[in-house]
Amino acid sequence: MPVMTLIQAINAALSGEMERNPAVVLLGEDIGNSGGVFRATEGLWERFGPERVMDTPLAEAGILGMAIGMALNGLRPVAEIQFADFIYPAFDQIVSELAKFRYRSAGQFPAPVVIRAPSGGGIGGGLYHSQSPEAYFVHTAGLTVVMPSTPADGKGLLVSAMRSPDPVIFLEPKALYRTAKGEVPEGEYDVPLGKAHTVREGTDVSVISYGAMVPVAEGAAAEAEKEGVSVEITDLRTLWPLDVEAVDRSVQKTGRAVVLHEAPRTCGFGAELATLVQERSFLHLKAPVARVTGFDTPFPYALEKIYLPDVRRTLDAVRGAVNF
Amino acid sequence: MPVMTLIQAINAALSGEMERNPAVVLLGEDIGNSGGVFRATEGLWERFGPERVMDTPLAEAGILGMAIGMALNGLRPVAEIQFADFIYPAFDQIVSELAKFRYRSAGQFPAPVVIRAPSGGGIGGGLYHSQSPEAYFVHTAGLTVVMPSTPADGKGLLVSAMRSPDPVIFLEPKALYRTAKGEVPEGEYDVPLGKAHTVREGTDVSVISYGAMVPVAEGAAAEAEKEGVSVEITDLRTLWPLDVEAVDRSVQKTGRAVVLHEAPRTCGFGAELATLVQERSFLHLKAPVARVTGFDTPFPYALEKIYLPDVRRTLDAVRGAVNF
Amino acid sequence: MELPLLVALREDGSLDPALAPALQNEDLLVLFRNMLLLRALDEKAINLQRSGRIGFYVPCTGQEAMEIGSGFALKEGDWIFPSYRDHGVALLRGYPLATLVGQLFGNASDAMKGRQMPNHWCDRSINLVSVSSPVATQLPQAVGAAYAAKLRGEKVAAIVYFGDGGSSTGAFHVAMNFAGVYRTPTVFFCGNNQYAISLPVSRQTASDSIARKADAYGFEGVRVDGNDVLAVTKVTRDALARAREGGGPTLIEAVTYRMGPHSTSDDPTRYRSEEEIAEWAKRDPVRRFTEYLQKAGVVDGVEAANRAEEAREEVLRAVKECEGAPPVPPESLVEDVYAEMPWHLIEQRKWLPHAEE
Amino acid sequence: MELPLLVALREDGSLDPALAPALQNEDLLVLFRNMLLLRALDEKAINLQRSGRIGFYVPCTGQEAMEIGSGFALKEGDWIFPSYRDHGVALLRGYPLATLVGQLFGNASDAMKGRQMPNHWCDRSINLVSVSSPVATQLPQAVGAAYAAKLRGEKVAAIVYFGDGGSSTGAFHVAMNFAGVYRTPTVFFCGNNQYAISLPVSRQTASDSIARKADAYGFEGVRVDGNDVLAVTKVTRDALARAREGGGPTLIEAVTYRMGPHSTSDDPTRYRSEEEIAEWAKRDPVRRFTEYLQKAGVVDGVEAANRAEEAREEVLRAVKECEGAPPVPPESLVEDVYAEMPWHLIEQRKWLPHAEE
Numbered sequence A, B: 001m002p003v004m005t006l007i008q009a010i011n012a013a014l015s016g017e018m019e020r021n022p023a024v025v026l027l028g029e030d031i032g033n034s035g036g037v038f039r040a041t042e043g044l045w046e047r048f049g050p051e052r053v054m055d056t057p058l059a060e061a062g063i064l065g066m067a068i069g070m071a072l073n074g075l076r077p078v079a080e081i082q083f084a085d086f087i088y089p090a091f092d093q094i095v096s097e098l099a100k101f102r103y104r105s106a107g108q109f110p111a112p113v114v115i116r117a118p119s120g121g122g123i124g125g126g127l128y129h130s131q132s133p134e135a136y137f138v139h140t141a142g143l144t145v146v147m148p149s150t151p152a153d154g155k156g157l158l159v160s161a162m163r164s165p166d167p168v169i170f171l172e173p174k175a176l177y178r179t180a181k182g183e184v185p186e187g188e189y190d191v192p193l194g195k196a197h198t199v200r201e202g203t204d205v206s207v208i209s210y211g212a213m214v215p216v217a218e219g220a221a222a223e224a225e226k227e228g229v230s231v232e233i234t235d236l237r238t239l240w241p242l243d244v245e246a247v248d249r250s251v252q253k254t255g256r257a258v259v260l261h262e263a264p265r266t267c268g269f270g271a272e273l274a275t276l277v278q279e280r281s282f283l284h285l286k287a288p289v290a291r292v293t294g295f296d297t298p299f300p301y302a303l304e305k306i307y308l309p310d311v312r313r314t315l316d317a318v319r320g321a322v323n324f
Numbered sequence C, D: 001m002e003l004p005l006l007v008a009l010r011e012d013g014s015l016d017p018a019l020a021p022a023l024q025n026e027d028l029l030v031l032f033r034n035m036l037l038l039r040a041l042d043e044k045a046i047n048l049q050r051s052g053r054i055g056f057y058v059p060c061t062g063q064e065a066m067e068i069g070s071g072f073a074l075k076e077g078d079w080i081f082p083s084y085r086d087h088g089v090a091l092l093r094g095y096p097l098a099t100l101v102g103q104l105f106g107n108a109s110d111a112m113k114g115r116q117m118p119n120h121w122c123d124r125s126i127n128l129v130s131v132s133s134p135v136a137t138q139l140p141q142a143v144g145a146a147y148a149a150k151l152r153g154e155k156v157a158a159i160v161y162f163g164d165g166g167s168s169t170g171a172f173h174v175a176m177n178f179a180g181v182y183r184t185p186t187v188f189f190c191g192n193n194q195y196a197i198s199l200p201v202s203r204q205t206a207s208d209s210i211a212r213k214a215d216a217y218g219f220e221g222v223r224v225d226g227n228d229v230l231a232v233t234k235v236t237r238d239a240l241a242r243a244r245e246g247g248g249p250t251l252i253e254a255v256t257y258r259m260g261p262h263s264t265s266d267d268p269t270r271y272r273s274e275e276e277i278a279e280w281a282k283r284d285p286v287r288r289f290t291e292y293l294q295k296a297g298v299v300d301g302v303e304a305a306n307r308a309e310e311a312r313e314e315v316l317r318a319v320k321e322c323e324g325a326p327p328v329p330p331e332s333l334v335e336d337v338y339a340e341m342p343w344h345l346i347e348q349r350k351w352l353p354h355a356e357e
């Protein structure tokens, strides 16, 4: 199996599916002859032409509105939002339209659009090139929200997203684009939506995470091991609809849970995870579910490293759970 | 003290503050000579003129963008969004701009805008005249989110919002506009932001709620009482920043908590409340924190009554907590 | 320079041959029948709402000509993105009256399972896309649907309806701009009925017309008398034909008047005068077309009256058919959120009242 | 009919008297000084980024004339809503160079506490509003600020800067429309530098100019040579004066060229040709103005070179002043979210690294 970076795996998923399915079209800002600001679409414009790899004017509401119309009329559009931070001009199209089309038409008009958006911090992007907006979308009924943490999952989950009958918000941890490297199966390869992955087995504390925080969890688990604490890590992969069984299983085994994400804490996805855990596994819990998250502030430029959850803070939470 | 409906109290707050503070201007769709679709601004156009009570073109992004610019330049704009469901075209202005202005300018440019939006179901409004979007705003650092449940609070909290140095999302439970009636202090009257109200004292279960669900909580408490269960009800009034002490105090007294809101469940504000409770009061809890919420679906037209939490479902949750 | 207003049916009852579409008598009668049906439906539905039998209604009285004329110009395969006020085009395209009425009741006779408020129709089989309440969201979608057709080499167009108020939204701008850039076969059909709820169009925009706005996007805008079913038919046909042949988008502004309230929740006396209403009543599109048909000898007075009566009866029959239907089953609340029901909705099904038994 | 391009500084070096603003030599030298400073700052900042001393930078090389000319037209009290590429107007309005450079370093010398990426300046004392990265969000805000001034009867205007790409956003449309309806004293200043990152303006819109778009909103649009500091000064002065006097908004399209990359993260060779770059290099606004000043006898060649050198030294001094400043203190992470720190941020302060000790 070839070794790829996450961004290469994304590119491979797109090109493979475009090859197989003529209904797949890509649209977004600078995705054409420039190949995308992160180069996710490198080479695709040359290969599939400007009608299927569309450089759009600067208007996310136009991109999403157009993508919805394409999906209604039989295409499988994959819209790139240059940074997840710039998804808000399209929020109305996503929340009012995309998420509700199937429901309001009683199933007559599904709108299977995939929205790819580089998400999260770690590249010195400050307020507007670092945000993690997943909670907005998890809260919106009708959407599937996905975030890979490895190149293989990047390819496999994106292929599944492009085949899903439902709209998918596909958040890509931009911090891992070039730092995550790994083997990626060649050819047609998919990873099912809605299935979490146990990254590491353990018996004392369950860390539940996704995206760029999975490596942080792994760092903390390695440290904890030195202190004799065995950490189990679940990489959710699909945030919603959640693989709730995987969460139940892990927490009911360890009796302790730490949820870890970089998005702001309050009303973040961690709140949902913590609530589900205490609702479903109350009698198993030996300690409150702990959250390790970004701060409830805009995302800062100079203090980025302090803003982002790190091994120190994760380890603190793990210790806190064990010593409660 | 005169008895007013909630909508009259809102009107009184607006007119009183416009009288006292010439910097207050209102803007929104149909708020001028027609007095607003719910008549919140009835009579104000005649009294304060079209320059301070501005009928706007149909563009929520324009309303909010303009309001922000006004606030930067010394006015105290109060923007009406005709239905909270139509706030999404302005989401970028709210989330990217309004919430972050103070932070990104290191305090140089605060933007104290008040956004009034009729929220929630109960009027047969279907998908797009019934939504409860508070979780999106609670998740957005920098915003204050308020929701009154009584006429007196409607007046007092709105006056405080118009004096707050920070932007306030002021959600009005439209189901209560004309059904909530009560005494409202005359003249200058404010209710501080960030302070919850204990609607009813009790010893067995704490119900934490806000807006149009407060009367539902009261109905359930009355039923529970017949079964010998004593329910304490906290009306949050300000959702965020939360009066966390009030929540702690109540839950640590009763040892059981039910959070009740009509917004969709997943990643709703109830998730944050439940998480905070288990984080802060774990050892007091005799049962998992229960959530009674709207469904994770778009808001339906015909089945509205089933969608909305009611006494039956609230009582079930109360019983569940007691019998856990 | 103001854009001219295109009129086929002149005030004196004569036709401008340059602007009259080539229509047979039988076509004229189709237009007539549908306009009458639309008028009858509005009357009945408002009564149903006033008497509490349906919850809400949005009439299009006064706008029948633009609805029926533009609908008539469409061909099978074309895509329709209506707003809440465009049941006319649905009717014309053959959407069954009973299905339309069933949606008003939101009961088991509603093909959309009672999910939306009245006036939010759709029908996959005729490419009539699901209406949503947020104003103008459908505009960029119509660009995408048109693009998809073009990409596959189909000779079909997409028409999208919206109001004068809708032209102020960001969605209008991005849709017009994308359509111009990609030259999609999209016809933007603005029913300028002079008001967005209470706001007159003069305070909606400082532009002297909506049609002029097309300039900003590199394609043509035309202003047509929206109360003239023949001119509307012609102008829309031309625009659709151009679109299907690769000539790109057009913006049509149909200048008309909402004779009734914005919706059954609205009280228009708060914001407009009796005189203004009376002035526009003279241009009532249904009367105007009836008079033309009589003058042209297509129908006589008795026949016209009979046909109006038939329309009312047809509406009554549809109401009878739908009103007694049972309520929507509670289970449907959690269906169609996703293609397959996920675990959390299966769990939430337990909250339904029947689930207790 | 294409809108004419207004030029004061003709190709042969002569002036069109109708389009040249009334300026004294000392004014010309202010323009010159600031253009040189801007050019020098861009050069230095790009080097700082390439050598890893700052994290990012957005140059405006090639656009100095539109920056400095429009900035010069402003008066005290006017409001400025810049984009990330408009440090020129900040400089011209007297924003201290060292404060500007401090922001690039994001350390304790940054008046904005290192909160934002480089190029996101602001200064309350000169009504220079905080830049944000999302394109065009500032446009409706400039309408609101202008409205506030008008409501209080102040004779000030608001100018708002954006690019050709920005004209495609919904924010552009709603801002232009509101400004037209309320006739606010707003000047919309579009720096059409031919590209939005990689997208050429010909694929940004099918309109033949950006200026034309003003028509759709009932006010005037003008196209000016954005590489001609004198024409820009004149056109902007006129628009601002009209605005202050109650004449309403204007859209100015300054036709220019971004000679460098979009930002230090961009590689423009991927999307544009050497020939094109060479073509525009001939119209380099700094060289063009330098040549004019020499021809007009305002400076001679030696003096011009000296002034350019002084500008570079001034930049170096500012860099020296700022680079060594200590990092932003961790506590500042949780400040300024609200006017007063709420309980949850007080709690989150405990997560800061120093808090452990």
Ligand SMILES: Cc1ncc(C[n+]2csc(CCOP(=O)(O)OP(=O)(O)O)c2C)c(N)n1
Pocket: B029, B058, B060, B082, B086, B089, C085, C133, C134, C135, C162, C163, C164, C165, C166, C167, C191, C193, C195, C196, C197, C258, C262
């Ligand atoms: C985004 C949005 N904002 C506000 C509303 C509330 N609203 C419903 S219809 C309407 C006026 C629409 O006017 P226009 O576009 O002219 O269409 P008309 O109703 O006249 O056909 C308004 C403000 C809405 N539905 N959507």
Ligand SMILES: Cc1ncc(C[n+]2csc(CCOP(=O)(O)OP(=O)(O)O)c2C)c(N)n1
Pocket: A029, A058, A060, A082, A086, A089, D085, D133, D134, D135, D162, D163, D164, D165, D166, D167, D191, D193, D195, D196, D197, D258, D262
């Ligand atoms: C809403 C939004 N979408 C996308 C981006 C990413 N982006 C940053 S600058 C830019 C191009 C802007 O082009 P233009 O408006 O012409 O201004 P210029 O950079 O040429 O001065 C893009 C797409 C953004 N900042 N904001």
Ligand SMILES: [Mg+2]
Pocket: C163, C164, C165, C191, C192, C193, C194, C195, C196, C197
């Ligand atoms: Mg209208």
Ligand SMILES: [Mg+2]
Pocket: D163, D164, D165, D191, D192, D193, D194, D195, D196, D197
């Ligand atoms: Mg540009």
